[in-house]
Amino acid sequence: MEMKTYKDLESEVWATGLCSGCGACVAVCPADALRFVPGNTDAPVNNCYCKAENDSVPCGACYAACPRVDLAGQGKMLGSYQEIVAARSVFPVERKQSGGAVTAILVNALDEGLIDAVVTVTRDPWTMRPSSAVITASDALIQHAGSRYSWWVPLLASLKEAVVTRKYRRIAVVGVPCVARATQMIRTSDHDLLRPYAKAIRLVIGLFCTETFDYAKLVEEKLQSERNIEPWEIRRLNIKGKMDVYLQDERQFSIPLADLEESVRPGCHVCTDFTALSADVSAGAVGSPEGYTTLVIRNDIGKGFVDRAIWQGKLSTGGSVDLALIERLAAKKAERQAE
Numbered sequence: 001m002e003m004k005t006y007k008d009l010e011s012e013v014w015a016t017g018l019c020s021g022c023g024a025c026v027a028v029c030p031a032d033a034l035r036f037v038p039g040n041t042d043a044p045v046n047n048c049y050c051k052a053e054n055d056s057v058p059c060g061a062c063y064a065a066c067p068r069v070d071l072a073g074q075g076k077m078l079g080s081y082q083e084i085v086a087a088r089s090v091f092p093v094e095r096k097q098s099g100g101a102v103t104a105i106l107v108n109a110l111d112e113g114l115i116d117a118v119v120t121v122t123r124d125p126w127t128m129r130p131s132s133a134v135i136t137a138s139d140a141l142i143q144h145a146g147s148r149y150s151w152w153v154p155l156l157a158s159l160k161e162a163v164v165t166r167k168y169r170r171i172a173v174v175g176v177p178c179v180a181r182a183t184q185m186i187r188t189s190d191h192d193l194l195r196p197y198a199k200a201i202r203l204v205i206g207l208f209c210t211e212t213f214d215y216a217k218l219v220e221e222k223l224q225s226e227r228n229i230e231p232w233e234i235r236r237l238n239i240k241g242k243m244d245v246y247l248q249d250e251r252q253f254s255i256p257l258a259d260l261e262e263s264v265r266p267g268c269h270v271c272t273d274f275t276a277l278s279a280d281v282s283a284g285a286v287g288s289p290e291g292y293t294t295l296v297i298r299n300d301i302g303k304g305f306v307d308r309a310i311w312q313g314k315l316s317t318g319g320s321v322d323l324a325l326i327e328r329l330a331a332k333k334a335e336r337q338a339e
Helices: 006-014 024-028 051-055 061-065 101-112 138-143 155-165 177-188 192-200 215-227 257-263 266-270 300-311 323-338
Strands: 034-037 040-046 083-089 117-123 130-135 171-175 201-207 234-239 242-247 252-256 281-284 293-297 315-317
Touching (some): 006 040, 006 061, 024 061, 024 155, 024 177, 024 192, 040 266, 083 101, 083 300, 101 315, 117 155, 155 177, 171 177, 177 201, 242 257, 281 300
Antiparallel strands (some): 034 040, 117 130, 242 252, 281 293
């Protein structure tokens, strides 16, 4: 089989606007030759070096890890699963997005030693600027709790820090559907350069997602410039068919998603996966009662982590889940495939 290099990735994904910005290629490049340039985040850039292109050394790790080289598996609504439940954290989670269930699962996993690190997204509480992070303590995880699926950040770029630099071997990854898809590509690949990452990823939690937003275009342009809202005034953002903005002074307003079109990453327009089909557990606020998180438990790995959190008294389940609502939103996103 012909070896694919970053040149193929560039022509097939980057140049065609398909890049999701997940950061998987940045993480697995053994030469550290790929990166996102500040101010131009549509796709990574290469620093003019590639082991395969320049030295004829077999590589192709970036292509093998990319979730956008094959979009055939998208658009399956809820996908395959074992169980769907409404769940919430038993302990207080101050910044929880819905029921705090994801935080409860991860805190329990860290406390029990089931994982030793979490690769996720955090944000500066003053500016709301997002960044990827490697978290290893449950108290730090609780402090940074709250879904940040509405922000784009090359999350998986931190996998290199977790696996190569800090040598963690039991890692949980929390991210949007493209991140879950990239981890699946890594876990199932027979590429030698991806095996250390595949062996280290123990759990993948995918977050329901309609699209992600560029920080500068959303916060600095739409909220600061157009609505005179400072980042530190924002308590939380929520996406449910529209963007709900909750402020610290208890004010609230909504922005139609159509008005945010220019803030959406270009690569999101081709994604048809709403419920993170490739994750071990998918999670979102849609479909569950107020104060609960919908958990789509997809396989034995996901069920094991959820059950452990319940047995240890950190997670509880209850209430019915409106599957029809989730399916309607999933179908709406899947319509992009027809377009």
